[in-house]
Amino acid sequence: MPLFREWAPDEHSLAAVWHITEEEHFFADQVPVRADTIRHGKRRIEFLAGRFLLQYLKNDFPLHAIAKNPNDKPVLPEGPYHFSISHSYPYVACIIDELGDTGIDIECERASILSVKHKFLTPEESELFPDTLPDILLAWTAKEAAYKYQGLRGVDFRQHLRIVGWKNITEAEKIISIKLPLIDDSAKKTFKSLIDKDFCLSYAIRYKHYKI
Known part of the structure; x- marks a missing residue:
């Protein structure tokens, strides 16, 4: 199994x-x-x-x-x-x-995502992440998990799912904070991300001590 x-x-x-x-x-x-x-x-x-x-x-x-x-x-x-x-x-x-x-999102590694990162990351967001496949894939899964959590139509990943900060828990685990202005101008949600050798995974969490 x-x-x-x-x-x-x-x-x-x-x-x-x-x-x-x-x-x-x-x-x-x-x-x-x-x-x-x-x-x-x-x-x-x-x-x-x-x-x-x-x-x-x-x-x-x-x-x-x-x-x-x-x-x-x-x-x-x-x-x-x-x-x-x-x-x-x-x-x-x-x-x-x-x-x-x-919300949860899992993505197997695919190098093609590096060529389209400008479609879902703003220049300011790009500065937050190393320009490596695992880290860009991590940002993508966090935004996808946020999209699923929010559950609304008409979402622009750059405008409506803004990554405002992140921090390491371990080398393979991150915490990412995303603003959700379609819900409310002050709305933010925290997501936990895992980088595995085969995939990246992000999911919504509510732990207060993980706030960024």
């Missing part, structure tokens, strides 16, 4: 990363959802693996109740959980929060 990592960001949330090595039927046989309308095989496996991982973390997770809100954000309209899923084959990640909105 290739569970890459499982952890509790705090007492109200759970998260996990799964390394997909199984065939599609492994996930399809264990989740009560259909993926017939997804034609691309890899996308179908990612979809099923994400649902499988939600159910792995919370065996009472009502997969059948997942719907999209008016902003196309996957939600449980009647609760009891808030959640976020991300996949970058062959990895899938998810987070479940009992108290409020959350």
